[in-house]
Amino acid sequence: MQDPDQIPHPRDSLRAGETTLQDNAPISAGLRFIGVIHTPFAQRGDCPRQGDREGGPECRVELDPRYGPALDGVDRFDTLELLYWLHQARRDLLTQSPRGRDDLRGTFSLRSPVRPNPIGTSIVRLLRREGNVLIVRGLDCLDGTPLLDIKPDRCSYTVQAAPKA
Numbered sequence: 001m002q003d004p005d006q007i008p009h010p011r012d013s014l015r016a017g018e019t020t021l022q023d024n025a026p027i028s029a030g031l032r033f034i035g036v037i038h039t040p041f042a043q044r045g046d047c048p049r050q051g052d053r054e055g056g057p058e059c060r061v062e063l064d065p066r067y068g069p070a071l072d073g074v075d076r077f078d079t080l081e082l083l084y085w086l087h088q089a090r091r092d093l094l095t096q097s098p099r100g101r102d103d104l105r106g107t108f109s110l111r112s113p114v115r116p117n118p119i120g121t122s123i124v125r126l127l128r129r130e131g132n133v134l135i136v137r138g139l140d141c142l143d144g145t146p147l148l149d150i151k152p153d154r155c156s157y158t159v160q161a162a163p164k165a
Helices: 065-071
Strands: 035-038 058-063 079-085 093-096 119-130 133-137 145-152
Touching: 058 065, 058 145, 079 133
Parallel strands: none
Antiparallel strands: 035 058, 035 145, 058 133, 079 119, 079 145, 119 133
């Protein structure tokens, strides 16, 4: 079976001047998917460049039931930050030419899903909680995207750290 990280997505053919990394470095971190995101976006071209928290479609964020208790208190917040794994993105581009533009830029200067560690993030509006499911607006990822984490939006919640001793 071929490593899925080495299979380029058909939409991700190289554009003029783009460069890739040939790397066989070991994976050095383990992540645990805590759920799955359901959106109306079946293909990458269907996804908006950024989600619309006000007028975008309602999306379902389904947590594995084992993580249900971790949602307690989440409905105190109007906005949440979701982190997710862009499972269909290629991972080898060092430089990219943004879609619809001719300039070439480094991957880390772009918000492209094509990156060495394809972690996506969206600030979403929480509409409601239904058990271990969150109904939100503002996502920009494919249907079936694995969920990594949920956090209160930084602007809505600031932890007051104790002073250093």
